[in-house]
Amino acid sequence: MHDLPVIVVGAGPQGLAAAAHLLERGFEPLVLERGDAAGASVSEWSHVRLFSAWDELVDSASRRLLEASGTPIPTRGYPKGSAWVRDYLQPLAAALGDRVRYGQEVVSISRRGRDKVVDAGRAEQPFVVRTVDRDGVERRLLAQAVLDASGTWRTPAPAGADGTPALGERAAADRIDYRIPAEVAELAGAHVAVVGAGHSATHAVLRLAELAERSPGTRVTWLLRRASAEGALGGGEADALPQRAALGSRARKAIEQGLVEVVTGFRLDEVRRAGDGIVLVGDDGREVGPVVRLFALTGFRPDLSILSEVRVAVDPSLDAVAGLAAEIDPNVHSCGTVAATGVAELAQPEPGLFVIGAKSYGRAPTFLALTGYEQVRSVVAHLAGDHEAAARNELVLPETGVCGGAGDFGGTCCAAPAPAQAERAEAVAV
Missing domain, CATH: 3.50.50.60 (FAD/NAD(P)-binding domain)
Structure with missing residues (x-):
């Protein structure tokens, strides 16, 4: 051979x-x-x-x-x-x-x-x-x-929190994107949502926050399955990759400026049609929407x-x-x-x-x-x-300075990261 x-x-x-x-x-x-x-x-x-x-x-x-x-x-x-x-x-x-x-x-x-x-x-x-x-x-x-x-x-993951498409997710495919948006101008003045806690989701949130700043009336809702947004906002100065740290810092600023509304502990269970948009229903009965577009960036x-x-x-x-x-x-x-x-x-x-x-x-x-x-x-x-x-x-891999993993719904923190360790390549910065 x-x-x-x-x-x-x-x-x-x-x-x-x-x-x-x-x-x-x-x-x-x-x-x-x-x-x-x-x-x-x-x-x-x-x-x-x-x-x-x-x-x-x-x-x-x-x-x-x-x-x-x-x-x-x-x-x-x-x-x-x-x-x-x-x-x-x-x-x-x-x-x-x-x-x-x-x-x-x-x-x-x-x-x-x-x-x-x-x-x-x-x-x-x-x-x-x-x-x-x-x-x-x-x-x-x-x-x-x-x-x-x-x-x-x-093979992107679905928006549904249990690992399968939420009820109605397939039927609402024309209102759901599973990629970071390249162009968002058509969403000016509309209500849009992002589900996901990784860097791709953060990037999408920032792109939409910039649209909200340019176009008053645009609403951006960030849906997180975790009980806290801290893990999604990065490790700040403790992150060995400065551009990755900047990504989280910019997202935090957008939230503080009111350009982005964060909804925590939200695990999507159902997607319902509502006129020209969709309503997102959590497994606890909470509803978000209607929104004209959902960006599902869940891995x-x-x-x-x-x-x-x-x-x-x-x-x-x-x-x-x-x-x-x-x-x-x-x-x-x-x-x-x-x-x-x-x-x-x-x-x-x-x-x-x-x-x-x-x-x-x-x-x-x-x-x-x-x-x-x-x-x-x-x-x-x-x-x-x-x-x-x-x-x-x-x-030798860079530290992240981030606490709170995918399994951490309670929002607790852990010890400082060990040296020579890594985080995902597809995660990105603006």
Whole structure:
């Protein structure tokens, strides 16, 4: 099988970084991307500015590959998603050349001639990766190893507080968005709501607060499931990422100025039509609205369907790689901090298969690009037989200074965050 490529699913930041590390280690990578270009998912939030600086958004092997090709890499500032794609991800894909294939949706991963049940000779068989292209043509590709970096972007969580769509949520789909808005001018003078406590929700709230400041009569209601808004407002001066801290500070100011109304302890149970808008009903009977638009920014979850015929260990509560769960569980890590992880935590019962990047974290809202780059470095070193490098931790992650995790409905606080720990990459700043 050593003559076969290592297939990487997804040409996002972690997938392309994996290809760069594989190439550097002497492997032949093959990256399969369902979109039409590298960073296709990032391009869908191109209007959003990251709170991570450029030096925290570039992988080490990718940097070396780009430098060898003479491609300049930005070093200062906080890019928007569009700049991350234009100035880094697309040049990186270009440097990888035809090792990246577009319009290829991976629909399944399996072992040749072996379904999930069969033990005999399993590890000696190559992986079979099935794809469907834009024209509906199916193909089977063989691989010596597979790295699933397909992310979670296309599977946002519903607005309903119990993890399923609230009653009436599907029927009101024309009034609900699951992405950070790019344009909000059409909402001037209207009542709008945001549900969610993460950085994406905070970003949406700020964008709408700016509209409210420009257009009197615009009402912005922020719905939080927690009993307190403090966790959603960030760690302030205790946050090691200044732009992330600024995001929370700006949200706090918008609330104090009366541009945003916060409703805490609100767990959405039902969405009711009301004329041209919708009324949001909590599980305690409280009603908010009518509103003309609800931005449901309650996180993401992985699509595990392509892994149904390989043996994977998935945590039952987080849908994360089982070996990571204890390190990233937001019910335990209520300060929003988690340890850096590598191949030891990512190992699967199926040798040669790894779920990496945001997908490895499942539903946990604690992922940073830096975390994924360290995962990639460790996994590829392992595949190359460099076990010393695979076991080494080369990452120091910034503290958040935040108390109150996803499991903290009571609004209590915890001890100060430990060093060398991380928070989510998709979280953003204006």
